[in-house]
Each structure stands twice: as C-alpha cells, then as structure tokens.
Amino acid sequence: MPQTTPSPFRRGHCPSAGTPMESGDGLLSRVNLLGGRLDVNQLIDLADWAEESGAPTLEITSRGKLQVRGLSAQSETLFTRELVATGLARETAAAEAARHVICSVAADFDPKALHDPYAIAQQLDTQLSTTPALWQLPNKFLICIDGGGGDLADKNADIRVDAISSAKGIAYRIALAGSRQSAVLLGYCQVQSCIDVIIFLVTTFLSINEQRKDKATRIKQLLNDDTFALFKTSVSDLLINVKPINTERTSAKLLGQQAGWFGFAPPFGVMSSDTARGLARLATAHGHHKFRVSPEKVLLIPGGHSDLSAPLETLGMIVTNGDPRLSLVACPGAPACLSGSTATRSLALTLAEHIPDLFDGELRTHFSGCPKGCANPQASPITIVAQQGNFDVIVNDRATPLNENKRVAQNLSTEELAMRLSTLSNTLKQARRDDESLSECIARLDIEQLKIELNT
Numbered sequence: 500m501p502q503t504t505p506s507p508f509r510r511g512h513c514p515s516a517g518t519p520m521e522s523g524d525g526l527l528s529r530v531n532l533l534g535g536r537l538d539v540n541q542l543i544d545l546a547d548w549a550e551e552s553g554a555p556t557l558e559i560t561s562r563g564k565l566q567v568r569g570l571s572a573q574s575e576t577l578f579t580r581e582l583v584a585t586g587l588a589r590e591t592a593a594a595e596a597a598r599h600v601i602c603s604v605a606a607d608f609d610p611k612a613l614h615d616p617y618a619i620a621q622q623l624d625t626q627l628s629t630t631p632a633l634w635q636l637p638n639k640f641l642i643c644i645d646g647g648g649g650d651l652a653d654k655n656a657d658i659r660v661d662a663i664s665s666a667k668g669i670a671y672r673i674a675l676a677g678s679r680q681s682a683v684l685l686g687y688c689q690v691q692s693c694i695d696v697i698i699f700l701v702t703t704f705l706s707i708n709e710q711r712k713d714k715a716t717r718i719k720q721l722l723n724d725d726t727f728a729l730f731k732t733s734v735s736d737l738l739i740n741v742k743p744i745n746t747e748r749t750s751a752k753l754l755g756q757q758a759g760w761f762g763f764a765p766p767f768g769v770m771s772s773d774t775a776r777g778l779a780r781l782a783t784a785h786g787h788h789k790f791r792v793s794p795e796k797v798l799l800i801p802g803g804h805s806d807l808s809a810p811l812e813t814l815g816m817i818v819t820n821g822d823p824r825l826s827l828v829a830c831p832g833a834p835a836c837l838s839g840s841t842a843t844r845s846l847a848l849t850l851a852e853h854i855p856d857l858f859d860g861e862l863r864t865h866f867s868g869c870p871k872g873c874a875n876p877q878a879s880p881i882t883i884v885a886q887q888g889n890f891d892v893i894v895n896d897r898a899t900p901l902n903e904n905k906r907v908a909q910n911l912s913t914e915e916l917a918m919r920l921s922t923l924s925n926t927l928k929q930a931r932r933d934d935e936s937l938s939e940c941i942a943r944l945d946i947e948q949l950k951i952e953l954n955t
Contacts, residue, residue, distance in 0.1 A: 513562075513638040516579045517592030519570060523837040525553060526570040528578060530587055531595070533624050534617045535563050535604030535791040535799075539779040542790065544585065546775035552578045557775050559768035561875075562601055562641070563794040568835060594628040599640045601654070604791040606646035608759035608801050613647035613662040614669045619693050620644050626698065633698075635705055637716040642697060645679065649751030650793055652679040655877065657718040658700050660693055665741040672743065675700075675730060676719035683722065685731050686738035696734045703733040753797040755818050760791070761803030763816040766824045767844055768796035777814050781807070819860075823851040826858040828875045832868030832885065839868030841885035850917060857924035862937035865898065872898025880938045881923075883916065890916045892923075894949065895942055907950045919953050926952055 513529070514520035520527045530545065545565060549557055554569030570578060582588035589595040602620035606612035623642070627633050643656035659682045661672040671693050674682030688696050707726055708715050715721040753762040770778070782788065782800055785807060791799040800807060808818050817824055830836060832843030843866040851858040858864065865872065865879040872882070875898075882893040882900075889910045896905035908919050926949070931940040
C-alpha cells in the first residue's frame with residue numbers, strides 16, 4: 500500500500516513515486532527527471548502507463564517532473580513498480596521523495612551556459628537518496644544547480660549554486676532562499692567542492708530545524724542573522740575568494756529554433772497520452788531520440804531545427820514566444836482538484852481568445868481554482884482566484900495576497916470577469932510606455948486608481 504500524503508486541502512506537499520497525493524480525480528504521482536532527461540521510448544512508456552493506470556495525461560510541473568493523475572491505490576503501486584523497474588524511480592519511497600535536486604537542462608548544448616552541472620546533480624541526487632539521515636528534509640525543499648543560460652534564473656530554491664566566470668576560472672556562487680537575483684549570498688566555491696558545500700548546508704538546516712518547535716519547511720522560514728552565521732560557518736573552509744566576471748543576467752529563450760535545440764511547450768504543460776506518443780513519433784521521424792523537460796514547462800529537442808515547427812503546431816504545441824497561451828498559468832481546477840470550484844483551464848483559454856491584447860505571451864496571468872494558488876505560489880502580475888463560482892482579481896501578488904489592497908475586484912461572475920479584464924486591457928494599452936512590457940506597466944500603476952477604473 501503506498502503512503503498517501505495527508506490533508507489534500509493543504510498546499511505544501513510534493514507527491515512522488517510511492518508517496519502519492521489525493522486529489523479530486525484520484526491519486527497524483529510524479530516522475531523525477533533529473534536534468535530533464537527523457538528519451539522517446541520513456542515518453543511512450545509513460546504515456547502508456549498513465550493511460551492504463553489513471554488519467555491519460557502527462558503534466559509538466561514547475562520542477563520539471565511529469566505528473567500522472569487519476570490513480571487508484573492499486574494502480575499507483577503498479578505504476579511505481581514500472582518506474583522502479585525502468586530506473587525512473589528509487590525502490591524505497593522515502594529515498595525517492597528525498598530527491599530534491601534540479602539542474603540546468605540544456606547546459607551541455609547551450610552556448611550561453613558556463614558549466615554543465617549534470618554530473619554534480621547526479622552525485623548529489625545519489626547521496627540524498629541513499630543517506631537515510633537526509634530523508635528528513637521537508638518534501639518542498641529544493642536545491643537548484645544552475646550552470647548558466649538563464650533557464651533557472653527565476654527559480655526560487657532553498658539552496659542555489661550558480662555557475663560564475665572569474666579570473667580563476669569557473670566557480671559556483673552559493674546562496675540561500677531565493678532566485679538567482681534574490682537569494683542571500685554566502686560566498687563562492689570551486690566546482691569540485693559543490694557537493695560537499697550543499698551537504699553541509701543541508702545538514703545545518705536539519706540541525707537548526709530539529710531545535711525548533713515550529714518546524715520549518717523552507718530555509719527562508721528560519722533564516723535570520725544568527726542562522727545565516729551558522730550556515731556560513733558550516734561551509735567556511737570550502738569558500739574561496741573570487742570576483743565574478745560579467746554578472747549581467749542572461750535572458751532565457753527556450754521556444755522555437757535556438758542555438759543547440761528546438762523548444763516547444765504544451766499549453767499549461769499538459770499533454771494527452773496520444774499527444775505524447777505523437778511527439779515521440781515526430782521526434783524519431785526527424786532523427787531525434789531525446790527530449791529535455793524544463794521547469795519552465797518547455798520541452799527541448801537537442802539538435803532540433805525549424806522543420807519541427809509546423810508538425811509540432813499541428814499537435815497543438817506552442818512554438819513562438821508571442822503565443823497568447825504562454826500568458827496562462829492554471830491549475831486543473833474542478834473537478835480534478837478537491838479544492839477547486841471552477842474549470843480554470845478552459846476559462847483561461849476562452850478569455851485569452853477574446854482578449855488577445857492582454858494575453859500577449861509576456862504578461863503572466865495565474866488562474867487559480869481556489870485561494871491556495873498551487874500552480875504558481877509566487878506573485879503574478881494578474882491572478883484570477885475562483886471563489887465558489889465567482890472570481891477575484893489580484894494584481895502583483897499571490898492567490899492569497901500578502902497585501903489585501905492588491906485585490907482590485909471581487910466576487911465577479913464569469914461575464915463580469917471578462918468585462919473587467921477587457922477594461923484592464925484598455926487601461927494598460929493607454930498607460931503603457933514605448934519601452935516597457937505589460938508586466939512592467941501594471942507594476943507601476945496606482946492601485947487605488949486601478950480599483951476605480953475596474954469597479955465603475
């Protein structure tokens with residue numbers, strides 16, 4: 500019998516093979532793809548197993564895993580057994596749940612990357628999953644190893660190690676609790692010291708957390724001057740004195756023809772089993788046999804070219820940055836989720852079709868079936884929250900806003916929501932400067948004035 504993650508109404512649990520989570524359509528399980536590695540035969544197998552065991556869909560998560568829905572306790576056991584037999588999961592459920600590592604998926608063929616961290620991630624993944632003392636890490640804990648190139652720059656992690664260039668060669672920047680830009684800097688280490696540094700930091704977190712009555716699930720919950728000093732002391736012998744060269748942020752362009760790959764995205768990161776098999780056949784027909792699955796919910800075909808574009812579009816894939824569907828982030832909503840009150844994805848697609856100027860592929864709009872905001876726990880320029888069939892509109896905040904003043908419209912019907920978003924689109928069109936994006940525009944608008952315009 501698999502262990503079932505408790506309390507389906509609480510966000511904060513990460514299901515994994517052998518440790519599923521309950522939802523409205525059955526159990527959820529996730530397949531960990533270290534470094535996003537996935538070959539065409541594995542994709543076909545996963546599509547078949549999903550169809551045989553639960554709902555015939557594969558969903559890419561924000562950590563680049565593949566999620567399968569609609570499992571029963573019995574079929575989840577069989578599904579996990581298949582994953583273990585093919586090397587896609589650890590045999591022990593607790594060991595599988597301890598695999599908290601993501602790394603750059605394209606660093607071995609991305610000319611903008613500084614270093615390929617896959618070997619580091621492999622060794623760390625093995626150490627985490629084979630050391631029972633480390634299995635106590637909370638299941639939301641995340642270690643991000645970024646070799647450069649930009650695809651993981653915005654990923655918030657508990658421990659971030661980012662490749663940097665220096666006069667002494669490639670080194671790694673060590674930071675805590677944030678993205679590449681916001682994480683708190685600890686220092687720098689040599690490439691060969693990365694694993695030891697990370698393990699020392701993990702061990703320090705567990706030690707600090709053990710002494711707390713209120714257990715932290717993320718480093719940011721316990722990070723202060725005193726704990727920062729403990730973290731830094733734990734790795735001080737491995738830190739080196741280097742000065743990064745050219746720390747300018749690299750823009751991540753994953754879609755379409757890029758130097759080294761062709762990228763495409765399933766809408767909402769979701770593909771049916773039939774579509775997944777079609778993608779495998781398409782790649783094979785063009786002489787490609789491997790995919791990389793990105794936490795940005797984009798699939799890359801290494802060595803792929805623009806001749807893939809038209810057939811991928813035929814399969815419903817997004818291949819250009821201006822596609823309105825790129826603006827949409829949405830959970831499954833009802834009836835798949837027990838907490839959801841609305842079929843969020845169909846609503847999002849309808850609104851994007853009718854208000855294309857607002858959904859321009861750049862301005863991210865989060866459609867959440869309830870106030871938990873599972874599909875995007877971070878702030879979004881626009882968040883639409885379903886509340887028992889009606890909707891609230893929140894700007895520059897989360898589904899449960901940190902600042903209630905960011906809730907600019909409340910208790911709207913579907914028709915009223917469409918009207919208010921049309922008004923918002925017109926407001927942004929008039930206020931937008933020549934050199935700014937819609938996200939930048941909405942970030943600087945006066946909230947009180949925006950409320951007046953949306954509610955009169």
